[in-house]
Every structure is written in C-alpha cells, then in structure tokens.
Amino acid sequence: MSKQQALFDLGYEWRMYRTLHRLLAALPVSDDPVRDALTESLLLHVRNLIETFWGSSEGRKARESLGIVYEKMPEDIGRWYGELSKCVVHLPDDRPPAKQPWDFSMLGPALLAKIEELRKGIIPSSGWEGDRELPTKLLIGAGPIGPDNVAAMTAMISPTGTAMPAQHAAGLVGAPGTKP
Numbered sequence: 001m002s003k004q005q006a007l008f009d010l011g012y013e014w015r016m017y018r019t020l021h022r023l024l025a026a027l028p029v030s031d032d033p034v035r036d037a038l039t040e041s042l043l044l045h046v047r048n049l050i051e052t053f054w055g056s057s058e059g060r061k062a063r064e065s066l067g068i069v070y071e072k073m074p075e076d077i078g079r080w081y082g083e084l085s086k087c088v089v090h091l092p093d094d095r096p097p098a099k100q101p102w103d104f105s106m107l108g109p110a111l112l113a114k115i116e117e118l119r120k121g122i123i124p125s126s127g128w129e130g131d132r133e134l135p136t137k138l139l140i141g142a143g144p145i146g147p148d149n150v151a152a153m154t155a156m157i158s159p160t161g162t163a164m165p166a167q168h169a170a171g172l173v174g175a176p177g178t179k180p
Contacts, residue, residue, distance in 0.1 A: 006065035011129025016045040043084045053114045
C-alpha cells in the first residue's frame, strides 16, 4: 500500500466517522432501519480507525505506509473494540443487544489525538480527504423529517451549520440523550 493511498484511506475513515456521528446525533432515536444502517456503518468506520492506530495485524499495512509506530491497544479501547466487533459480524453467539447506545465520549478524543499527532507530520495542511466536509441532503424532507424541521435539520448535519455545539460538530460526543 502506498503512503498516498494509506493517507487517503485514513482520511476517508476519519471523514465518515465524523459525518456519521454528526448525522446520528441529529436524527431521532428510533427503530428506523435507516438509523440502524447508519449506526452499523459508523461502527465499521470506527473499527477501521481503531485497527489502524492500535490493531495488531489489522491495520498493519496502513500503519507501515504512514510510518505510525505500533502501540498496544489501551485496555478501555480494547473492551470497546471487542463489543463493537461483535456487532458488525453476522450473528455471533455473544452478540450484544442490537440497540445498545454507543457513547463515543472516551473514544472520540483518543481518535482525535491520533489524527492531530499525524497533522504534525504526514497529513497535508490542505486538501486531505479527512478534512472534506460533505453535507448530506439525502434525509432532508424524508419520512418523519418534514417541512417543520428542515432548517434545523440542515443546520445540524451541514458542516457549515451553526445549530450544533462545537463538540458535536467535531464528532466527539453525541447529542444529549442520543449517544449514537
């Protein structure tokens, strides 16, 4: 894997983590299958980021291409990783409840610290895939999200919106009561 490809892949995973986290924080907690699909996607991107920074064999090629020194996975992240890995495989015997809340308040800052560490060296100051902000319009006006709340919803999920507190915009914590 080339350094350029590994940097793009890392940026894609980071961008998708931030975008999906914001989107799920803005959506109502429900049994909506779209929310479930978005949650599973978020968990896959989070797992890829964890494996890149702390995985033993998974993520090794990207780490080597980027010059990231292997670090043993911290115990608290390891427990979290174990639970989320069980949720993204097909029906293991010990799969956690499908609707468990995911609290990123511990993991978000750890991932952000790793990204900021890489910004000091290999992440370019502009044009990195991980810094792209791509607002979604896919869910606006669909289903329960109607004309009464389109403006608020657009502000919540648009990277340029102002309705979201900074820690939510950075993808570090969920909106109160939602824990995506």
